[in-house]
Amino acid sequence: MNLNPIVLDLAVLALGLVLLLLEAFNEEKEKPFFGWLSIGGIAIVFVLSFFASQQIFVGSSQLAQFYKADALAIFYKRLALGTTLLVLIMALEFRPILSSYLPAARKNAGLGEFFALPVFTCLGLMWMASAADFVMIFVSLELVTISFYVLVSYMRRSSASLEAGVKYLILGALSTGFFVYGITWIFGITGQTNLLAISDALRVLAPASHTAALFGLGLLLIGLGFKIAAAPFQLWVPDVYQGAPTPITALLSVGSKAAGFVVLWRVIEPFLQTPAFAPKLQLILVGLAVLSLIYGNIAALPQSNMKRLLAYSSIAHAGYLLVAIASWKSGQAPVTFSFYLAGYFLMTLLAFLVLIVVNQSTGGDDIANFNGLGQRSPVLALGMTISMLSLAGVPFTVGFLGKFFIFFDAVKTGQWLLVGVGIVTVAAGFYYYLKVLRAMYWNVAKNPSPIVVSPLTRATIGVLIALIFVLGVYPAPVLEMLK
Amino acid sequence: MITLNDYLLVSGLLFALGFAGVLLRRNIIIIFMGLELMLNAANLSLVAFSRFGIVNGLPNYNGQMLVFFIITVAAAEVAVGLAIIVALYRARQTTNVEDLNTLKF
Numbered sequence: 158m159n160l161n162p163i164v165l166d167l168a169v170l171a172l173g174l175v176l177l178l179l180e181a182f183n184e185e186k187e188k189p190f191f192g193w194l195s196i197g198g199i200a201i202v203f204v205l206s207f208f209a210s211q212q213i214f215v216g217s218s219q220l221a222q223f224y225k226a227d228a229l230a231i232f233y234k235r236l237a238l239g240t241t242l243l244v245l246i247m248a249l250e251f252r253p254i255l256s257s258y259l260p261a262a263r264k265n266a267g268l269g270e271f272f273a274l275p276v277f278t279c280l281g282l283m284w285m286a287s288a289a290d291f292v293m294i295f296v297s298l299e300l301v302t303i304s305f306y307v308l309v310s311y312m313r314r315s316s317a318s319l320e321a322g323v324k325y326l327i328l329g330a331l332s333t334g335f336f337v338y339g340i341t342w343i344f345g346i347t348g349q350t351n352l353l354a355i356s357d358a359l360r361v362l363a364p365a366s367h368t369a370a371l372f373g374l375g376l377l378l379i380g381l382g383f384k385i386a387a388a389p390f391q392l393w394v395p396d397v398y399q400g401a402p403t404p405i406t407a408l409l410s411v412g413s414k415a416a417g418f419v420v421l422w423r424v425i426e427p428f429l430q431t432p433a434f435a436p437k438l439q440l441i442l443v444g445l446a447v448l449s450l451i452y453g454n455i456a457a458l459p460q461s462n463m464k465r466l467l468a469y470s471s472i473a474h475a476g477y478l479l480v481a482i483a484s485w486k487s488g489q490a491p492v493t494f495s496f497y498l499a500g501y502f503l504m505t506l507l508a509f510l511v512l513i514v515v516n517q518s519t520g521g522d523d524i525a526n527f528n529g530l531g532q533r534s535p536v537l538a539l540g541m542t543i544s545m546l547s548l549a550g551v552p553f554t555v556g557f558l559g560k561f562f563i564f565f566d567a568v569k570t571g572q573w574l575l576v577g578v579g580i581v582t583v584a585a586g587f588y589y590y591l592k593v594l595r596a597m598y599w600n601v602a603k604n605p606s607p608i609v610v611s612p613l614t615r616a617t618i619g620v621l622i623a624l625i626f627v628l629g630v631y632p633a634p635v636l637e638m639l640k
Numbered sequence: 641m642i643t644l645n646d647y648l649l650v651s652g653l654l655f656a657l658g659f660a661g662v663l664l665r666r667n668i669i670i671i672f673m674g675l676e677l678m679l680n681a682a683n684l685s686l687v688a689f690s691r692f693g694i695v696n697g698l699p700n701y702n703g704q705m706l707v708f709f710i711i712t713v714a715a716a717e718v719a720v721g722l723a724i725i726v727a728l729y730r731a732r733q734t735t736n737v738e739d740l741n742t743l744k745f
Contacts, residue, residue, distance in 0.1 A: 291706070292702075292705065292706050292709055295706070295709060295710070295713070296709055296713065299713040299716070299717070303713075303716055303717055303720050306717075306720045306721065306724060307720055307724075310724045310727065310728075313727050313731070314731070316731050316732055316742055317742050317743055319724070319727055319728045319731055319732070320728070320740045320742050320743055321743065322724045322727075322728075323668060323724060323725065323728055323737075323740060324740065324743075326720075326721050326724055326725075327662070327668070327671055327672075327675070327737075330672070330675040330717060330721065331659075331662055331675060331678075333675075333679070333713075333717070334655075334658065334659075334675055334678030334679055334682070335678075337678075337679060337682040337710060338655055338678065338681065338682045338685075340682070340706070341682045341685045341686050341689065341703075342685075344686065344689055344702065344703050344706070345648075345685065345686075345689035345693070345703075348689075348693045348695065348700050348702075349702070350702045350703075350706060395743075396743040399743050400742075400743050
């Protein structure tokens with residue numbers, strides 16, 4: 158079966174619109190229905206994505222100038238769909254907390270959009286994966302960002318959520334400003350908005366225009382640095398992660414980062430292929446990677462809140478991913494960072510899923526809330542253990558293999574600074590990830606009653622644990638998808 | 641004769657003013673105005689680049705098309721942004737960024 162990949166995007170768009178309309182016209186309907194409908198719809202599109210063929214748009218078709226459907230694009234579409242699927246499952250679990258923070262006239266009112274907006278975010282992420290033109294990149298990036306403004310500040314009675322929303326709004330709009338101004342300069346210098354045409358134009362660019370092109374590129378990198386949460390553009394990350402509803406934090410940390418990296422790669426690829434820009438860009442990438450690695454790992458050490466810990470860990474992982482991009486000379490960069498992101502997707506979403514269930518039964522996000530989880534719910538404790546070990550990079554987990562591929566490339570291309578900083582920071586990572594394990598197995602819980610885990614959540618945790626181990630020893634299926 | 645450089649200078653000034661507003665002002669609404677100014681700076685330079693980048697005797701319309709998208713997206717951003725600021729004002733009776741200090745560790 159040869160499915161045109163654009164059908165996947167259109168199906169997600171239709172699903173989002175149907176959800177919104179159903180919600181508007183069926184006020185009395187039980188709200189979990191919308192959750193199940195969105196989960197089912199996204200799951201169907203996820204399955205369909207395995208029938209999508211790559212070579213639909215090659216040639217001179219008008220759409221081909223805007224829309225790329227290569228292996229990388231389809232891989233990131235799958236990642237976006239998978240993330241959204243898991244986030245919607247988390248949202249079902251998170252419903253009671255959410256409705257306690259909504260100014261609702263009736264019980265369960267106002268929850269419908271919480272299931273529709275992630276679907277639109279997913280659509281934006283999928284368009285971003287395929288974008289081959291700055292107009293497309295800009296519009297899809299904004300579709301994601303504006304949906305996130307609403308989702309982050311969704312809990313209108315929680316001042317933490319509103320505060321996180323305002324911070325995300327200001328810094329997100331600021332990054333948009335830089336990004337757009339960067340696009341402007343690249344357009345001004347090359348006269349093109351299409352990435353392929355820009356690549357051609359850069360090769361024959363007059364040396365007098367190089368400074369202006371670099372200025373535009375710098376602005377673009379500032380804008381994208383915010384999206385991928387790389388230091389020194391990480392200011393918003395801890396506060397927004399902590400204040401946002403937890404499923405949305407998960408969507409931010411995985412979906413937004415994954416799509417940010419694929420766009421980053423597509424945008425800088427033309428510059429990396431031009432000898433005049435490559436060395437300078439390389440220097441910037443190494444700088445960003447070193448800063449993110451050091452800042453993320455050091456700042457995570459004293460954290461006592463789980464969401465803040467995962468926020469700093471997300472900055473640190475942006476650092477590892479940037480190491481992969483800075484080692485682009487090996488020719489393997491898209492494969493290594495995509496594999497790492499696939500692993501990051503599994504282990505981070507597993508951590509957030511466990512966190513949501515724990516938060517619901519203990520009423521807090523602190524590491525202290527995990528005290529004695531080993532006795533209270535062995536399933537949750539096992540899930541969190543595997544996730545933390547994989548994030549730290551213990552062998553036989555996908556986290557280890559991802560780091561191994563990245564450092565292998567870095568050694569091959571002679572990035573010794575990055576290898577050195579990377580290894581030291583991995584060691585620092587062990588300290589704060591294992592702190593969570595200590596709380597779960599060695600500390601005693603205040604309330605030792607067992608925690609009930611719903612069957613769907615239990616099954617999801619099982620699947621994620623299995624995938625972390627399977628991909629940790631047998632990465633071939635994912636690497637095959639990226640060929 | 642007004643040249644491309646004049647337009648770019650004005651656009652750069654607008655961008656710098658907007659950015660300064662974001663960094664220096666403490667009222668969220670004013671900060672938001674600064675952000676919109678930055679987007680409009682980009683619009684101005686896009687139109688200027690488009691007008692002066694003649695291809696086959698016509699302006700390069702790609703840039704002007706992008707301007708329409710930027711205007712539309714900026715409008716959507718304002719709609720959502722102001723709604724969030726209003727919700728914040730209802731909850732906290734403030735629009736000053738210095739009062740946003742719940743989230744600290």
